[in-house]
Amino acid sequence: MDFTGKTAIxxxxxxxxxxxxxxxxxxxxxxxxxxxxxxxxxxxxxxELGGNTxxxxxxxxxxxxxxxxxxxxxxxxKRIDILVNNAGIVSTKSFDALSDVDWEKVIxxxxxxxxxxxxxxxxxxxxxxxxxxxxxxxxxxxxxxxLLGTAAYASSKAGVIGLSKAIAxxxxxxxxxxxxxxxxxxxxxxxxxxxxxxxxxxxxxxxIPLGRGAQPAEIANMILFFASxxxxxxxxxxxxxxxxxxxxx
Ligand code: NAD
Numbered sequence: 368m369d370f371t372g373k374t375a376i377x378x379x380x381x382x383x384x385x386x387x388x389x390x391x392x393x394x395x396x397x398x399x400x401x402x403x404x405x406x407x408x409x410x411x412x413x414x415e416l417g418g419n420t421x422x423x424x425x426x427x428x429x430x431x432x433x434x435x436x437x438x439x440x441x442x443x444x445k446r447i448d449i450l451v452n453n454a455g456i457v458s459t460k461s462f463d464a465l466s467d468v469d470w471e472k473v474i475x476x477x478x479x480x481x482x483x484x485x486x487x488x489x490x491x492x493x494x495x496x497x498x499x500x501x502x503x504x505x506x507x508x509x510x511x512x513x514l515l516g517t518a519a520y521a522s523s524k525a526g527v528i529g530l531s532k533a534i535a536x537x538x539x540x541x542x543x544x545x546x547x548x549x550x551x552x553x554x555x556x557x558x559x560x561x562x563x564x565x566x567x568x569x570x571x572x573x574x575i576p577l578g579r580g581a582q583p584a585e586i587a588n589m590i591l592f593f594a595s596x597x598x599x600x601x602x603x604x605x606x607x608x609x610x611x612x613x614x615x616x
C-alpha cells in the first residue's frame with residue numbers, strides 16, 4: 368500500500384500489532400511515529416526497521432501527556448495524515464474480582480486514551496482538509512469478552528467501536544475518516560499466556576474457524592488498508608480480522 372508523503376502516528380508502535388503497522392507504513396514509503404510508553408523498545412524497533420521513523424515516549428493513560436506529546440509531534444513534523452490508536456492493555460479478571468481501580472485503569476488507557484489521542488489530532492486534521500484514524504478495538508467489544516479479555520476490556524473496546532462511529536459521523540464533512548479493527552487471538556506479548564500453554568491454545572483455536580491465531584502482520588494489513596487511500600470512501604466501518612470467529616455481518 369502506498370503511503371508516499373504521508374506521516375502516521377502509531378501508539379504502541381514498539382511491538383506486536385503496532386510494530387507491524389509501522390513496518391507497513393515504512394514499506395509503503397511513508398513516515399512513521401512510534402509513540403510508545405516503552406522508549407527502549409521503540410528505539411530498538413526504530414533501529415531494526417530503519418526507514419523514516421521517529422520515536423516519542425508517551426503514556427496513553429495520561430491525557431495531559433498525550434496532548435503535549437501530540438502538540439510536539441505536530442510542531443516537529445508539520446503534518447499528520449494518519450493516526451493508529453493501537454496501544455492497549457488486557458484485563459483478565461473475572462467480574463466478581465474486578466475492582467473499581469482495575470476497571471478505571473483499563474477504561475482510562477484503552478478508551479479514554481483513544482479519545483484523547485483522536486481529540487489531540489482532530490483539529491489538526493480538520494485544518495489540513497482531512498485525515499485517517501484507525502482505532503484498534505477487539506472481538507471482545509462485540510461479544511462481551513475476548514478469548515482472554517473480560518468485562519473491563521470488553522467494555523473499553525465496545526466504547527472504542529462507538530467512538531470510532533461517532534468520529535466518522537462528525538468528521539466526514541471535514542474529510543476525516545475513522546474506522547476500527549477487531550482482531551481475535553493474535554500472537555504477541557499480550558497473548559503470551561495463551562501461546563505458552565498448549566492446552567489453552569487448543570481450546571482457543573477451536574473457536575476460530577480458520578483454526579489458528581493470527582500473526583501481527585495479518586491484523587496490520589486491514590489497519591493499513593483503512594489508513595490508506597485505497598479506503599478513501601470507507602468510514603465508520605468496523606473490520607473484523609478474527610479468522611471467522613464473530614461472523615456478525
Ligand atoms: P502488545 O502488548 O504486543 O503491544 C502493546 C504496545 O503498547 C507495546 O509496545 C507497549 O509498550 C505499548 N503500551 C502499553 N501501554 C502503553 C501506554 N500506557 N502508553 C503507550 N504505549 C503503551 O499488544 P498487541 O497484542 O500488539 O495489541 C495491540 C492492540 O491490539 C491493543 O489495543 C489490543 O487490545 C488489541 N488486540 C490485541 C489482540 C491480541 O490477541 N494480541 C486481540 C484483540 C485486540
